[in-house]
Amino acid sequence: MTNSNTIVGPLLTDLYQLTMVYGYWCHNKWNMPAVFDLHFRKNPFKGEFTIFAGLAEVLNFTANFRFTDNDIAYLKEQNFFGKNPNPQFFEWLKTLDCSKVKIYALHEGSLAFPREPLLRVEGPLAIVQLMETTLLNLVNYASLMATNAARFRLAAGHDKSLLEFGLRRAQGPDGGISASRYAYLGGFDGTSNVLAGKLFSIPVKGTNAHSFISSFTGLDDLQTRHLQNSNGEKVDFVARVIEIKERLGYKTHEGELAAFIAYAISYPHNFLALVDTYDTLHSGVLNFIVVALALVDFGYRPIGVRLDSGDLAYLSKETRKRFTEHGESLPKLTIIASNDINENTLVSLQQQQHQIDAFGIGTHLVTCQAQPALGGVYKLVELSGIPRMKLSQDVAKITLPGRKKVYRIIGKQGYPLLDLMTKEQDIVPQPGKKILCRHPFKSAKRVYVTPQQVVSLQECYWDGKLVKKLPSIHESRQYVLEQLAHFRPDHLRQLNPTPYKVSLSDDLYTFFHNLWEVEAPILEIT
Ligand SMILES: Nc1ncnc2c1ncn2[C@@H]1O[C@H](COP(=O)(O)OP(=O)(O)OP(=O)(O)O)[C@@H](O)[C@H]1O
Ligand SMILES: O=P(O)(O)OC[C@H]1O[C@H](OP(=O)(O)OP(=O)(O)O)[C@H](O)[C@@H]1O
Numbered sequence: 321m322t323n324s325n326t327i328v329g330p331l332l333t334d335l336y337q338l339t340m341v342y343g344y345w346c347h348n349k350w351n352m353p354a355v356f357d358l359h360f361r362k363n364p365f366k367g368e369f370t371i372f373a374g375l376a377e378v379l380n381f382t383a384n385f386r387f388t389d390n391d392i393a394y395l396k397e398q399n400f401f402g403k404n405p406n407p408q409f410f411e412w413l414k415t416l417d418c419s420k421v422k423i424y425a426l427h428e429g430s431l432a433f434p435r436e437p438l439l440r441v442e443g444p445l446a447i448v449q450l451m452e453t454t455l456l457n458l459v460n461y462a463s464l465m466a467t468n469a470a471r472f473r474l475a476a477g478h479d480k481s482l483l484e485f486g487l488r489r490a491q492g493p494d495g496g497i498s499a500s501r502y503a504y505l506g507g508f509d510g511t512s513n514v515l516a517g518k519l520f521s522i523p524v525k526g527t528n529a530h531s532f533i534s535s536f537t538g539l540d541d542l543q544t545r546h547l548q549n550s551n552g553e554k555v556d557f558v559a560r561v562i563e564i565k566e567r568l569g570y571k572t573h574e575g576e577l578a579a580f581i582a583y584a585i586s587y588p589h590n591f592l593a594l595v596d597t598y599d600t601l602h603s604g605v606l607n608f609i610v611v612a613l614a615l616v617d618f619g620y621r622p623i624g625v626r627l628d629s630g631d632l633a634y635l636s637k638e639t640r641k642r643f644t645e646h647g648e649s650l651p652k653l654t655i656i657a658s659n660d661i662n663e664n665t666l667v668s669l670q671q672q673q674h675q676i677d678a679f680g681i682g683t684h685l686v687t688c689q690a691q692p693a694l695g696g697v698y699k700l701v702e703l704s705g706i707p708r709m710k711l712s713q714d715v716a717k718i719t720l721p722g723r724k725k726v727y728r729i730i731g732k733q734g735y736p737l738l739d740l741m742t743k744e745q746d747i748v749p750q751p752g753k754k755i756l757c758r759h760p761f762k763s764a765k766r767v768y769v770t771p772q773q774v775v776s777l778q779e780c781y782w783d784g785k786l787v788k789k790l791p792s793i794h795e796s797r798q799y800v801l802e803q804l805a806h807f808r809p810d811h812l813r814q815l816n817p818t819p820y821k822v823s824l825s826d827d828l829y830t831f832f833h834n835l836w837e838v839e840a841p842i843l844e845i846t
């Protein structure tokens with residue numbers, strides 16, 4: 321397993337992980353068996369679901385976790401560990417790897433909910449501590465991005481094509497690559513990012529830009545006028561276009577027409593025109609129609625247009641009208657829309673009964689402008705077999721102690737009803753057997769559920785080595801789309817969605833609340 325990103329390694333961390341580890345090492349605590357949970361507390365984008373992503377990168381990082389000689393040399397040069405750190409510490413650091421680590425995870429692409437362990441990481445305290453920041457870095461943005469993409473998918477509808485165009489606006493080269501990767505995993509159909517296509521075998525797609533259109537001033541700019549027709553003869557394509565234009569009586573921008581002809585001659589099988597450079601309805605769409613009709617005459621099938629400004633709903637409907645005026649003469653054409661599109665725009669366009677077939681989306685998607693971070697955290701839940709928990713005034717921040725299992729309980733109608741967390745050694749929920757599911761904090765809130773089906777959500781992926789085949793990005797994407805189709809729509813809707821329940825088994829509830837009582841200091845007031 322090779323890291324797809326060479327900067328991912330043990331130094332891609334916060335200094336405090338290393339300084340704590342020196343402390344663990346000095347006090348001979350480093351080898352204590354520890355268990356950490358990686359979870360988040362609140363779904364992003366005012367939504368009620370999150371897509372878990374980043375697992376493949378987590379496992380690559382784990383497989384390659386080793387300090388290089390060069391890393392150690394750097395650490396020795398710094399004064400991170402006090403004035404005279406014990407030199408044996410550096411020798412020991414050099415020996416660390418993940419051969420004693422175990423990682424349980426949800427499937428990549430799973431719908432996940434607050435407090436559920438996306439990852440459970442077990443191993444020697446020092447090593448699993450050292451992994452914290454990198455694991456969070458690998459999971460937080462990946463999951464946020466995949467969730468954002470899934471939300472755009474829900475807003476656009478499953479029959480629309482979604483293309484990610486964000487590289488130019490992404491947070492640096494690394495952000496751009498991750499954005500393309502996880503936009504696809506979250507349900508997009510392709511990216512304009514060529515390197516992402518090469519690295520992850522994502523379909524790469526694109527149209528053309530205004531510079532291409534405005535670089536032509538008139539028909540004299542055309543160096544080639546001929547195109548092969550369906551009889552295999554090279555015929556004057558420009559003359560044919562002009563004939564059609566005159567027949568239809570269109571008065572359009574000549575530079576734009578020249579640009580479209582040039583593009584059509586270069587890509588007769590793939591003719592797609594950006595139509596908003598001068599005037600969408602009075603020039604761009606008309607020039608497109610003229611060139612498209614000529615291409616049809618020559619035996620080719622034109623593809624369509626891209627709208628990149630103005631009222632996209634109105635323009636798409638008017639453009640479609642212009643196309644249908646030519647009835648059978650033109651094939652079914654694609655209308656692509658772009659320009660600062662976000663989730664709300666997609667919802668609004670839907671309400672306006674747009675005629676768009678594909679959306680090109682950049683800035684809002686890749687920068688996750690609606691919410692720029694997922695607040696995933698990594699918390700110690702067990703040390704040397706003893707459950708640990710972190711208390712907080714804010715109940716949402718209290719961690720659930722111990723090793724836990726998560727089950728998705730499917731009801732009679734085939735929808736997931738709730739997720740149930742149990743202690744690892746707890747009873748396993750069974751189809752047809754009634755089970756008590758409790759709200760994690762409110763004792764009076766509980767419900768009996770009789771599952772139709774029970775899905776165990778976690779699997780062990782790493783046990784000193786990779787022990788389960790990683791799904792491909794295409795499988796994870798498919799998994800996202802299947803789940804979106806199987807969850808109750810009110811949990812997924814954009815505005816005020818219904819929260820999905822994450823419950824505790826009676827055993828876990830009691831264990832958690834007893835430990836809470838033991839750990840919480842009793843204050844004395846006078
Ligand atoms: N019918 C529509 N309903 C809702 N939002 C729309 C609709 N059409 C376009 N939009 C959105 O409205 C915004 C229009 O942005 P803006 O005014 O900057 O662009 P423009 O003037 O059309 O184009 P430009 O300035 O790039 O030439 C974009 O975010 C776009 O996605
Ligand atoms: O709008 P986004 O969602 O980020 O999608 C990508 C945008 O990038 C391109 O143009 P660019 O924004 O570079 O220039 P323009 O707006 O002047 O066309 C493209 O034409 C889109 O409008």
Ligand SMILES: O=C(O)c1cccnc1
Binds near residue numbers: 680682
């Ligand atoms: O191919 C496109 O149309 C494209 C690519 C990146 C950004 N905007 C548009």
Ligand SMILES: [Mg+2]
Binds near residue numbers: 659660
């Ligand atoms: Mg723009």
